[in-house]
Amino acid sequence: MASRWWRWRRGCSWRPAGRSSGPGSPGGVGPRAAADARAQMPYFHFVKRLTSAFPNVYSISRFHHTTPAACCHSKTRSGEKYTDPFKLGWRDLKGLYEDIRKELLISTTELKEMSEYYFDGKGKAFRPIIVVLMARACNIHHNNSRDVQASQRSIALIAEMIHTASLVHDDVIDDASSRRGKHTVNKIWGEKKAVLAGDLILSAASIALARIGNTTVISILTQVIEDLVRGEFLQLGSKQNEDERFAHYLEKTFKKTASLIANSCKAVSILGCPDPVVHEIAYQYGKNVGIAFQLIDDVLDFTSCSDQMGKPTSADLKLGLATGPVLFASQQFPEMNAMIMRRFNLPGDVDRARQYVLQSDGVQQTTYLAQRYCHEAIKEISKLRPSPERDALIQLSEIVLTRDK
Amino acid sequence: MNLQQLLRLPRYLGASGPPLRRWWSPSLDTIPSVGSWRGQSSRSPAYWNQVVSEAEKIVGYPTSFMSLRCLLSDELSNIAMQVRKLVGTQHPLLTTARELVHDSRHNLQLRGLVVLLISKAAGPSSVNASCQNYDMVSGIYSCQRSLAEITELIHTALLVHRGIVNLNELQSSDGPLKDMQFGNKIAILSGDFLLANACNGLALLQNTKVVELLASALMDLVQGVYHENSTSAKENYITDDIGISTWKEQTFLSHGALLAKSCQAAMELAKHDAEVQDMAFQYGKHMAMSHKINSDLQPFIKEKTSDSMTFNLNSAPVVLHQEFLGRDLWIKQIREAQEKGILDYAKLRETIKAGKGVTSAIDLCRYHGNKALAALESFPPSEARSALENIVFAVTRFS
Numbered sequence: 101m102a103s104r105w106w107r108w109r110r111g112c113s114w115r116p117a118g119r120s121s122g123p124g125s126p127g128g129v130g131p132r133a134a135a136d137a138r139a140q141m142p143y144f145h146f147v148k149r150l151t152s153a154f155p156n157v158y159s160i161s162r163f164h165h166t167t168p169a170a171c172c173h174s175k176t177r178s179g180e181k182y183t184d185p186f187k188l189g190w191r192d193l194k195g196l197y198e199d200i201r202k203e204l205l206i207s208t209t210e211l212k213e214m215s216e217y218y219f220d221g222k223g224k225a226f227r228p229i230i231v232v233l234m235a236r237a238c239n240i241h242h243n244n245s246r247d248v249q250a251s252q253r254s255i256a257l258i259a260e261m262i263h264t265a266s267l268v269h270d271d272v273i274d275d276a277s278s279r280r281g282k283h284t285v286n287k288i289w290g291e292k293k294a295v296l297a298g299d300l301i302l303s304a305a306s307i308a309l310a311r312i313g314n315t316t317v318i319s320i321l322t323q324v325i326e327d328l329v330r331g332e333f334l335q336l337g338s339k340q341n342e343d344e345r346f347a348h349y350l351e352k353t354f355k356k357t358a359s360l361i362a363n364s365c366k367a368v369s370i371l372g373c374p375d376p377v378v379h380e381i382a383y384q385y386g387k388n389v390g391i392a393f394q395l396i397d398d399v400l401d402f403t404s405c406s407d408q409m410g411k412p413t414s415a416d417l418k419l420g421l422a423t424g425p426v427l428f429a430s431q432q433f434p435e436m437n438a439m440i441m442r443r444f445n446l447p448g449d450v451d452r453a454r455q456y457v458l459q460s461d462g463v464q465q466t467t468y469l470a471q472r473y474c475h476e477a478i479k480e481i482s483k484l485r486p487s488p489e490r491d492a493l494i495q496l497s498e499i500v501l502t503r504d505k
Numbered sequence: 506m507n508l509q510q511l512l513r514l515p516r517y518l519g520a521s522g523p524p525l526r527r528w529w530s531p532s533l534d535t536i537p538s539v540g541s542w543r544g545q546s547s548r549s550p551a552y553w554n555q556v557v558s559e560a561e562k563i564v565g566y567p568t569s570f571m572s573l574r575c576l577l578s579d580e581l582s583n584i585a586m587q588v589r590k591l592v593g594t595q596h597p598l599l600t601t602a603r604e605l606v607h608d609s610r611h612n613l614q615l616r617g618l619v620v621l622l623i624s625k626a627a628g629p630s631s632v633n634a635s636c637q638n639y640d641m642v643s644g645i646y647s648c649q650r651s652l653a654e655i656t657e658l659i660h661t662a663l664l665v666h667r668g669i670v671n672l673n674e675l676q677s678s679d680g681p682l683k684d685m686q687f688g689n690k691i692a693i694l695s696g697d698f699l700l701a702n703a704c705n706g707l708a709l710l711q712n713t714k715v716v717e718l719l720a721s722a723l724m725d726l727v728q729g730v731y732h733e734n735s736t737s738a739k740e741n742y743i744t745d746d747i748g749i750s751t752w753k754e755q756t757f758l759s760h761g762a763l764l765a766k767s768c769q770a771a772m773e774l775a776k777h778d779a780e781v782q783d784m785a786f787q788y789g790k791h792m793a794m795s796h797k798i799n800s801d802l803q804p805f806i807k808e809k810t811s812d813s814m815t816f817n818l819n820s821a822p823v824v825l826h827q828e829f830l831g832r833d834l835w836i837k838q839i840r841e842a843q844e845k846g847i848l849d850y851a852k853l854r855e856t857i858k859a860g861k862g863v864t865s866a867i868d869l870c871r872y873h874g875n876k877a878l879a880a881l882e883s884f885p886p887s888e889a890r891s892a893l894e895n896i897v898f899a900v901t902r903f904s
Contacts, residue, residue: 206724211731269697272669273690290671292734295693299666299700299727306704306720315711322704329701332694333580336587 185492185499189229192236192248193256196228197221200257203304214285214297215304218264223280227263227361228256230389230496234382235368236489237481242373251312252368258321259364261305266328268298273332274419317367324363331355335421345440346427350391357397358390381480385493388477393500395470398423399463402454404504417450424469426453429462467501474501556899557618560892564621565643580698587691595679596688597668598695605661616660616764617653619792619896623768623785624649625889626881630776644889648710648774655706655719656767662699663726667733668692715770722766729759733819742839742848744818746832749869752824757790760797765790784883791877792897797821798870799900805854805863806903815850821869826862867903874901 197219204215235252239245270276271284272294278284286294302325309318334352365386369379401416402425416423420443422430430436433456439449457463474497481493591599625644640647669689672682679685700723707716732755735745747755757765768789772782801820816823827835842853857863874897881897884890 206728208728208731210735211728269693273693275672275686290673291689292669292671293731295666295669295696296727296731296734299663299696300724302700303720303724303727306707307717307724310713310717310720313713315708315713318713318716319708322701322708325704326701329694329697330580332697333583336583336694 183488183492185233185496186224186229188488188492189233190225192232192253193225193228196225196257196260200261203257203261203308204301206300210289211293211297211300214289214293215300217285217297218267218280219260223260225260226393227259227364230361230386230493231256231259231364231368233489233493233496234365234385235372237484237487237493238369238372238378238382240487240489241378241485242375245372249371251314251317251371254308254312255317255321255364255367255371258305258308259360261301261308262321262324262328263360265298265301265305268294268301270332272298312371314371316370320363320367320370324360327355327359331357331359342427342430342437345422349422349424349427353391353394354387357394358387361390361393362386378484381483384480385477385497388473388480389497389500392470392473392477392497395424395466395473396500396503399425399466399470400504402457402463414450414454417444417453420444424466425457425460425462427462428465429453429457429460432460432462470501474498552902553899556892556895557615560618560622560896563643563888563892564618564625564645584691584695584698587687588695591684591688591691594681594684594688596685596692597670598665598688598692601664601668601692605664614657615796616767617657619764619789619893620653620656620767620771621645621650622889622893622896623788623884624653624771624775626884626887626893627772627775627777627781627785628885628887630778630781646775648712649771651706651710652715652719652767652771652774655703656763658699658703658706659719659723659726660763662696662703663723663730665692665696665699667730710774712774715773718766718770718773722763725758725762725766729755729757729762733759742818742843743836746827747819747824749821749824749828752819752821753794756794756797756821761790761793764793781883784880787880788877788893791873791880792893792900795870795873795877795897796900798866798873802863802866802870802903805858805866816854822862822866823857824862825865825869826857826860829861829865870903871901874898 200219201216204212204219206212206215232248232253235248235255236246239247239249239252267279268285271279272286272291275286276284277287284294285297289297306322309321312318331352331354334348334355362383363386365382366379369382373379398416401413401423404413417426422440422443426436426440430440436453436456439446439453442449444450444453477497478494481490481497484490588598588602624646628644629641642650669692670679670685672685672689675682675685703719707719710716765786766789768785769782772785777785798821801817802822804814804816805822830838838856839848839853842849842856877897878894881890881893
């Protein structure tokens with residue numbers, strides 16, 4: 101049942117294999133098509149319920165009408181040579197980490213060391229890359245200017261700093277021991293100091309934000325800080341109703357992950373271009389890519405272990421969190437609801453839940469949902485004037501889907 | 506202050522007209538220095554409350570704990586619910602929460618009060634008339650009131666974050682690990698929630714210079730709290746070797762910076778020039794320093810102190826005592842005051858009182874008090890300025 105509709109193997113670019121030949125579309129004939137259509141219907145009803153519960157979600161009830169034309173999206177309309185988006189973005193981000201460290205220049209040695217810990221140049225800098233690419237794409241769209249303004253580059257730094265500050269605090273909250281292949285700040289220096297390091301990074305980001313001198317941009321990015329906290333609070337609570345749960349999950353996903361990307365994109369577009377239509381395009385791109393990014397992250401929590409020889413992760417389950425794959429799986433296996441309600445805290449819950457998920461099509465459903473968000477992102481960004489940066493952003497949203505961490 | 510009272514505020518804040526501007530000159534109205542003032546003879550606590558409640562009348566309403574928007578949020582009821590789960594555990598957040606509730610009942614949001622008073626004392630800027638469109642109530646712009654609340658939010662956020670415990674230092678007497686983990690989680694989230702509200706409040710002020718000031722105050726405060734942790738008593742109660750000048754720097758970070766920069770920011774909001782902003786900064790800084798030294802001195806000047814009362818080995822009198830004595834002699838005294846590894850605070854207190862630490866701490870407190878008063882001289886005489894003076898007198902009286 102799993103791979104009938106699409107193939108999402110890691111490493112290969114996304115292609116909806118088998119889709120165009122018909123078994124997926126409701127107009128298909130034959131017993132196989134009918135079976136597919138029947139299998140399709142419960143999911144469709146579920147999706148219909150959830151889209152009405154959360155109206156801001158891109159209307160995915162249209163999925164069965166559209167052909168997966170995304171592979172025909174405007175790739176190299178700009179005609180320029182296609183480069184790796186990370187390489188393209190890094191041209192503007194040289195010295196990113198050195199500049200962040202300059203913002204953290206304080207006299208207290210150990211606190212400085214702790215705050216600089218994750219700005220070691222080893223991170224992928226996914227968010228800053230999106231920000232500078234968006235900055236260029238908007239600048240080019242507006243007046244063909246290929247320069248990135250200093251203030252826009254500042255936003256890239258600020259986004260990375262806000263993100264890192266929240267990571268430091270999240271690690272204390274989750275009692276995490278490792279991140280990005282090394283020990284967490286809380287494990288090395290203790291929880292008290294780790295919390296202070298997070299606060300320091302946040303204050304440094306706020307100072308940098310103030311120095312840009314634009315009150316609108318300040319308002320947009322302080323909203324992110326609030327969303328991050330609210331997202332954590334959403335994780336604390338849990339909902340009874342199944343539909344509410346999914347809406348709750350998507351809202352949490354937006355607040356914790358997508359808000360930062362969406363609002364940073366919006367901020368650079370404001371700095372580069374006066375047109376509110378462009379601001380909205382930038383925001384929508386960031387939001388959709390952000391949500392897709394998190395959905396795939398949640399999928400990888402289940403799948404990144406099964407093909408590797410290392411031990412399974414299931415980090416989210418262990419924290420009591422019911423993510424996309426789990427929620428979809430609980431549609432097929434209502435027995436999971438009790439476990440979800442008690443946040444998998446009984447012995448054996450985590451493993452059982454994992455088994456249910458892997459038996460179900462939860463992973464596939466979540467991936468498909470991520471694809472829809474990416475589609476939307478690409479649709480939005482394609483409205484901008486062609487440029488290598490715009491194309492890089494299109495490519496990035498595909499990379500979000502196919503990455504394997 | 507309960508929700509009902511807060512909801513009645515808009516009508517309560519009737520227009521009281523612009524502040525009475527009197528002609529003044531610095532030579533006519535000098536402020537007496539600290540120590541020469543003869544005021545009420547009552548003991549500190551009641552007198553302090555009187556000073557504070559009179560000050561609150563001047564600014565129009567008792568300083569509230571949090572802005573209305575905050576109070577009505579889901580997160581706050583969520584936090585309250587989670588903190589209740591901590592009842593019965595040893596997590597410091599419970600103590601912090603109790604103190605905050607106690608303080609708000611007694612209206613002791615000192616920083617907010619000072620910001621309001623100095624806003625009123627400075628009045629509108631005579632030079633820059635561009636902010637006439639702000640609404641002014643009791644002589645204070647609404648953006649300045651907002652700033653006062655933001656200051657309290659930042660202060661409270663770090664109070665809460667100070668209460669995080671290191672999990673690997675827990676003893677069995679601290680109770681179950683999961684209680685401490687849960688307490689940490691709530692403390693982090695609550696502090697972050699308060700900081701996020703502060704940031705949003707700052708954004709609403711639409712003034713990037715003020716945002717920068719308060720953000721840098723936050724950075725100072727974080728470093729100050731870090732130092733508090735680092736230098737607190739370690740094994741055998743031997744604290745780090747810091748002299749009084751280092752102590753002053755660290756105390757400025759942990760106690761002075763927030764108030765100083767908030768006062769300056771309040772001036773900026775009313776578009777006062779750099780000189781006025783600096784005077785406000787100086788008042789905030791020195792008043793906060795003398796307030797801290799005063800609270801450090803309490804264990805040493807109270808007549809009746811219980812024998813079990815402990816004191817902070819990094820407080821001003823102790824640091825000064827060590828500086829007079831020299832490090833080696835001080836360590837010797839600490840060891841002598843220990844019995845089977847437990848410090849006899851009463852004994853050590855007597856040792857310190859016998860030295861020069863306490864009196865020089867009192868002198869230092871008065872020094873800062875005088876500096877604060879000197880900064881006030883550049884403000885025109887008014888009720889608000891008198892209230893600010895009285896606050897200084899209250900924290901510098903020791904007899």
